[in-house]
Amino acid sequence: MATTSITIDETPRIRSFLALADDALILGHRTSEWTGHAPTLEEELALANIALDLIGQARALYQATGYAEDALAYLRDPPQFRNALIAELPNGDFAFTIARLFLVSAASDLFWRGAMGATDPDLAAIAAKAEKETAYHVRHAAEWLIRLGDGTDESHRRAQEALDTLWPYTGEITASVDREAWLAVVAPILARATLAQPAESWMQAGGREGRHTEYLGHLLAEMQILPRSYPGAAW
Amino acid sequence: MYSQALNTKDTAAADASPDADRFQARIDAEERIEPNDWMPEAYRRTLIRQISQHAHSEVVGMLPEGNWITRAPSLRRKAALLAKVQDEGGHGLYLYSAAETLGVSREELTDQLLSGRAKYSSIFNYPTLSWADIGTIGWLVDGAAIMNQIPLCRCSFGPYARAMIRVCREESFHQRQGYEIMLTLCRGTPEQKAMAQDALNRWWWPCLMMFGPPDTESAHSDTSMRWKIKRFTNDALRQKFVDATVPQGQFLGLTFPDPELRLDEASGHWQFGTIDWDEFRRVLAGNGPCNRDRLTARQKAHAEGAWVRDAALAHAAKQQRKAA
Ligand SMILES: [Fe+2]
Ligand SMILES: [Fe+2]
Numbered sequence: 001m002a003t004t005s006i007t008i009d010e011t012p013r014i015r016s017f018l019a020l021a022d023d024a025l026i027l028g029h030r031t032s033e034w035t036g037h038a039p040t041l042e043e044e045l046a047l048a049n050i051a052l053d054l055i056g057q058a059r060a061l062y063q064a065t066g067y068a069e070d071a072l073a074y075l076r077d078p079p080q081f082r083n084a085l086i087a088e089l090p091n092g093d094f095a096f097t098i099a100r101l102f103l104v105s106a107a108s109d110l111f112w113r114g115a116m117g118a119t120d121p122d123l124a125a126i127a128a129k130a131e132k133e134t135a136y137h138v139r140h141a142a143e144w145l146i147r148l149g150d151g152t153d154e155s156h157r158r159a160q161e162a163l164d165t166l167w168p169y170t171g172e173i174t175a176s177v178d179r180e181a182w183l184a185v186v187a188p189i190l191a192r193a194t195l196a197q198p199a200e201s202w203m204q205a206g207g208r209e210g211r212h213t214e215y216l217g218h219l220l221a222e223m224q225i226l227p228r229s230y231p232g233a234a235w
Numbered sequence: 236m237y238s239q240a241l242n243t244k245d246t247a248a249a250d251a252s253p254d255a256d257r258f259q260a261r262i263d264a265e266e267r268i269e270p271n272d273w274m275p276e277a278y279r280r281t282l283i284r285q286i287s288q289h290a291h292s293e294v295v296g297m298l299p300e301g302n303w304i305t306r307a308p309s310l311r312r313k314a315a316l317l318a319k320v321q322d323e324g325g326h327g328l329y330l331y332s333a334a335e336t337l338g339v340s341r342e343e344l345t346d347q348l349l350s351g352r353a354k355y356s357s358i359f360n361y362p363t364l365s366w367a368d369i370g371t372i373g374w375l376v377d378g379a380a381i382m383n384q385i386p387l388c389r390c391s392f393g394p395y396a397r398a399m400i401r402v403c404r405e406e407s408f409h410q411r412q413g414y415e416i417m418l419t420l421c422r423g424t425p426e427q428k429a430m431a432q433d434a435l436n437r438w439w440w441p442c443l444m445m446f447g448p449p450d451t452e453s454a455h456s457d458t459s460m461r462w463k464i465k466r467f468t469n470d471a472l473r474q475k476f477v478d479a480t481v482p483q484g485q486f487l488g489l490t491f492p493d494p495e496l497r498l499d500e501a502s503g504h505w506q507f508g509t510i511d512w513d514e515f516r517r518v519l520a521g522n523g524p525c526n527r528d529r530l531t532a533r534q535k536a537h538a539e540g541a542w543v544r545d546a547a548l549a550h551a552a553k554q555q556r557k558a559a
Contacts, residue, residue: 227309
C-alpha cells in the first residue's frame with residue numbers, strides 16, 4: 001500500500017532532531033533557489049555549497065530519527081514541520097538572503113559547538129561536522145553583510161531593511177542557545193557593517209509547534225510534488 | 236556542460252611568416268601553446284570564441300537543470316543535482332579563466348553573452364519538462380559533451396587542454412549519475428517509464444545536433460584541425476556518440492525516436508535518420524523554445540546583481556583608502 005502521509009511518534013528527542021533538520025532543509029531549499037540567479041558566478045557556487053551543506057545536515061539528522069529521510073521531507077504536511085519561521089521566509093533580495101543566513105548561522109554555530117559534547121552520540125557526531133560547515137556559513141555571510149552595509153547607500157539601505165524585517169524572527173532561533181552569546185557574535189559584525197542593531201522587542205514564534213507563515217505551504221507544495229503525485233514510486 | 240561546434244565563419248588568413256611556420260611546426264610536433272607564446276591572431280580569435288562559447292554554455296546550462304533542484308524527488312537526488320549544477324558553474328569559471336589568458340576580460344565576455352552576440356550550446360534552449368529530463372540531460376547531454384571534450388584534453392592550447400581534463404572527469408560522473416536516474420525510472424512504475432521515454436523522444440535529436448553541422452557544411456573545421464584545436468570532425472564525433480549510446484538506451488528498454496536507426500553489420504556502426512538541420516539553424520538563430528527565457532534569466536540575474544557588485548567594489552575601495 002503506497003503511503004502518502006507519515007505518522008510520527010514525536011518523542012522529545014525526535015522533536016528536537018526534527019526542529020534542527022527542518023531548519024536546515026527549509027533554509028537549504030531557500031538557498032538553493034538562488035542557483036542560476038546569483039549576483040556573480042562565484043557567489044552562485046558559494047550559495048550552492050551552503051545549500052548542499054544544509055541539505056546534508058538535514059539528511060543526517062532525519063536519518064538519526066529512525067524514520068526514512070524522504071518520508072520525513074516529502075510526506076509531512078506544513079503543521080508537522082518544526083522549522084523556525086525565519087527559514088521559510090522567501091529569499092527577497094540578496095541583502096535579505098545574506099542577513100538571514102548570517103543571523104541563522106550565528107545561532108546554529110553556537111548550538112553545534114555546544115552539541116559537540118552531547119551525550120547523544122548521533123547528535124555529537126552530526127555536530128562535529130555541522131559546526132565546521134556552519135562556521136564557514138557565518139564567515140561567508142558576515143563578510144557579505146559588511147560589504148553590503150558599508151558599501152553604497154543603496155546596499156546599506158537594503159541591508160538595514162532586511163535586518164529590521166528579520167529581527168522579530170530571531171527569537172525562535174536563539175531559543176536553544178544563549179541569546180546574549182548570540183548577540184555577542186552578531187553585534188560586532190553589525191557594527192563593522194555600520195548597520196543599526198534593531199531593538200529587542202516582540203518576537204514572532206510558532207514554527208516549532210507547526211504554526212507557520214503562509215509561505216511554507218507553497219514551498220512544500222513545490223518540494224513534495226513528485227513523491228505526492230506518484231505515491232510509492234522510488235526515484 | 237559544453238561547447239558545441241557552431242557554424243560561425245572564421246577565415247584564417249594564410250599566414251606565411253617565419254613565426255607562423257615555427258608555430259605550425261610546434262603544433263605538428265604536438266607541443267602545447269601557452270598564453271605568452273607567439274600565436275597567429277586567427278588562432279587566438281578562434282580559441283577565444285570557442286572557449287567563451289563553451290563557458291557560456293556551462294553557465295546557461297545551469298538554468299534548465301536548476302529548474303528541478305527545488306522539485307528533486309528525494310533528498311539524495313536533490314543533493315546530487317545541486318552538486319552537478321554547481322560543477323557546471325565551476326566549469327564556467329575555469330573556462331572564463333582560460334579565455335582570459337588570451338587577453339579578453341570576463342566582463343567583455345559576459346557582455347557578449349548578455350547582449351546576445353555570443354552563442355552558447357543550443358541544447359539549453361530546450362525546456363526541462365519532467366524529472367526524467369534531468370536523467371536524460373546527464374545521460375545524453377553530458378554524454379555528448381564527453382565525446383566532444385575528450386579530444387579537447389589534447390587541444391594544442393595548454394590552458395584549454397588542462398581545463399578539459401578536470402572538466403571531463405566531472406562530466407563522466409554526471410553522465411553516470413544521469414544514466415542511473417534513467418535506470419531507476421525505467422525499472423520503476425509504468426508512469427515513470429513513460430516519463431523516461433517521453434524525455435528521450437524530446438532530447439534525442441537535439442543531442443545529435445550538439446555536434447554541429449555536418450562535415451559537408453562545416454566551414455572552419457579544416458583550420459581547427461590543422462591547429463589541433465579540433466581532432467575529429469563533427470560527423471565522426473556524432474557517430475561515436477550514437478554508437479556508444481544506442482546500446483545504453485536498449486539496455487534501458489527505451490525506443491529511440493528514429494525509425495531508420497539500425498546496426499550496419501558490415502561497419503559495426505549504427506546508422507541513423509536525417510537530422511532536421513532547419514530546426515538546428517532556427518534554434519541557433521534565436522528561435523528555440525527557451526532562447527528568450529534563458530537570455531532573460533541571465534540578464535535579470537546580472538541586472539539585479541548590479542547593486543551587489545557595486546557595493547563590493549565600494550567597500551573594497553573604502554578599505555583600500557583606510558589601509559593607505
Ligand atoms: Fe560542464
Ligand atoms: Fe556536466
